[in-house]
Amino acid sequence: MLETIATKYMWSTAAEIAGSFAAGRASAVTVIEATIARIRERDPLLNSFTAVTERRALLRAQALDDARAAGRPLGPLAGVPFAVKNLFDIEALPTLAGSKINRDHPPATRDAALIERLEAAGAILVGALNMGEYAYDFTGENIHDGPSHNPHDLERMTGGSSGGSGAAVAGGLVPFALGSDTNGSIRVPSSLCGVFGLKPTYGRLSRARTFPFVASLDHVGPLARTARDLTLAYDAMQGHDADDPVCANRAIEPVAALLDRGAEGLRIAVAGGYFKCHDAETLAAVDRVAAALGANRDIDLPQAERARAAAFVITACESASLHLDRLRARARDYDPAVRDRLLAGAMAPAALAVKAQKFRRWYRHEVLKLFGDVDAILAPATPCTAPLIGQQMINVGDVEMPVRANLGLYTQPISFIGLPVVVVPVPLQPLPIGVQIITAPWREDVALRLAHALERKGVAAAPRPPL
Amino acid sequence: MKKRSMKRSKKRKATSKQNTIQVKRGGKRSTSRARRTPAKTPTDFLDPLIAASAQALGLAVDPGWHGSIKFNLGLILRLGALVDNFSIPDDTEPGPVFHA
Numbered sequence: 001m002l003e004t005i006a007t008k009y010m011w012s013t014a015a016e017i018a019g020s021f022a023a024g025r026a027s028a029v030t031v032i033e034a035t036i037a038r039i040r041e042r043d044p045l046l047n048s049f050t051a052v053t054e055r056r057a058l059l060r061a062q063a064l065d066d067a068r069a070a071g072r073p074l075g076p077l078a079g080v081p082f083a084v085k086n087l088f089d090i091e092a093l094p095t096l097a098g099s100k101i102n103r104d105h106p107p108a109t110r111d112a113a114l115i116e117r118l119e120a121a122g123a124i125l126v127g128a129l130n131m132g133e134y135a136y137d138f139t140g141e142n143i144h145d146g147p148s149h150n151p152h153d154l155e156r157m158t159g160g161s162s163g164g165s166g167a168a169v170a171g172g173l174v175p176f177a178l179g180s181d182t183n184g185s186i187r188v189p190s191s192l193c194g195v196f197g198l199k200p201t202y203g204r205l206s207r208a209r210t211f212p213f214v215a216s217l218d219h220v221g222p223l224a225r226t227a228r229d230l231t232l233a234y235d236a237m238q239g240h241d242a243d244d245p246v247c248a249n250r251a252i253e254p255v256a257a258l259l260d261r262g263a264e265g266l267r268i269a270v271a272g273g274y275f276k277c278h279d280a281e282t283l284a285a286v287d288r289v290a291a292a293l294g295a296n297r298d299i300d301l302p303q304a305e306r307a308r309a310a311a312f313v314i315t316a317c318e319s320a321s322l323h324l325d326r327l328r329a330r331a332r333d334y335d336p337a338v339r340d341r342l343l344a345g346a347m348a349p350a351a352l353a354v355k356a357q358k359f360r361r362w363y364r365h366e367v368l369k370l371f372g373d374v375d376a377i378l379a380p381a382t383p384c385t386a387p388l389i390g391q392q393m394i395n396v397g398d399v400e401m402p403v404r405a406n407l408g409l410y411t412q413p414i415s416f417i418g419l420p421v422v423v424v425p426v427p428l429q430p431l432p433i434g435v436q437i438i439t440a441p442w443r444e445d446v447a448l449r450l451a452h453a454l455e456r457k458g459v460a461a462a463p464r465p466p467l
Numbered sequence: 468m469k470k471r472s473m474k475r476s477k478k479r480k481a482t483s484k485q486n487t488i489q490v491k492r493g494g495k496r497s498t499s500r501a502r503r504t505p506a507k508t509p510t511d512f513l514d515p516l517i518a519a520s521a522q523a524l525g526l527a528v529d530p531g532w533h534g535s536i537k538f539n540l541g542l543i544l545r546l547g548a549l550v551d552n553f554s555i556p557d558d559t560e561p562g563p564v565f566h567a
Contacts, residue, residue, distance in 0.1 A: 344539035347520035352547035360562035
């Protein structure tokens, strides 16, 4: 590929950009100018950005160049561009959360907590990313902004709801991005777009100043093209935040220095039963990862199907409660597919939602027992590779099922109890697909180590799309 | 726990069988009047629920949305039944923890 301003640093990792900047081989302004040029040139194909914060990014880059020239200390992500799903508050912009309605909101007066933390580490925000309306989505489609497009095949879905995050990272626009994950919204686009994604333990990363979806299940986290970049972003965002009542008061547990420890000594099993997918590509991906990690035993997550059902019920009821006022005032301004699910959720008996929350406690207790015998569990991330945009049904083995509800089939029973998960991309042809590495609460380090080990073995990789 | 769940599950099965019989009986009755009124589907009980809920919550539901709301409500209830028919001890705390 002929190098132009737009392709400069296109496939550089965050670690490489930060290294070049720290060593004086690259200026932050040059990196940001290249990133903005790339977004302008290539995003019309991907439709991943809904706002580009060019002026802010260039000012920030100049400040970093000045800081380096003055010999001031630089953060571990100094000079690295990143973008965020448009449910994160960005000062001076309304927080869309993928909706038409929120366009009438006043601009945010302060950045989301995680943007502040990443910028404190030297990273530079370049914009906001497309997403499914109010995060109630697994497809990456949005009737207001148009669908985000999968860089590996522009006719195909990115997965959602963090579809713009998946497309921007897989398409080389930014080395990493932030998404949110309530039922699978980081892991599904990571799988379909072929990038690494981390859904941390519930309560690990602050959700302060993000637009909520289902408070009981909402997580936020990064997507990146390497496990190391995922780790660098994750480490920079850790730490208690009193502005998010769910954020745990735990010491920061950095992982970057542990990444090279590999899989040695770790006990790894493959999720059986409910998670045994009959799709050939999904099976092949799990088998490859299991073989590379020496995982030769199956383990059953008890009542996983019920866990998914309970997550579904809680999602329906809590999200409906969040949107009641808007449903009364502006029901016609919603995507009909989102509106009708929210209305149905408002009409569902509250007793079921409370029972689902009680089942959540039971299920967590039972699943945590499994981690006495294993350190990590492997499971498919999605039941298939990326479907076509607009596709309504998918075939999984011999079973035909609706796309919209079932892309999260394997992610919902995990986020339901807040377990940390890293999705690793397996570069199958013609389309990649992800595998979940699930660990005990607060053991993101184990999942990230395994992801890095798989990358070094060549089993996991974010494939470069033919753009 | 497993034994209790199974016992409860059997009980539920019995209940749902009774429900099925009632529906079938109702179905027979409506078949005999089929020329006057169309046969009711098993989810027709959702129609008054949707109307009453919309009224109680002050939600204006366009008639064109009714079919989709009904489908989604039916799905929630079907999946909710899967949760409901699992026995959980009374003293189980719900998932979220509130710290005062």
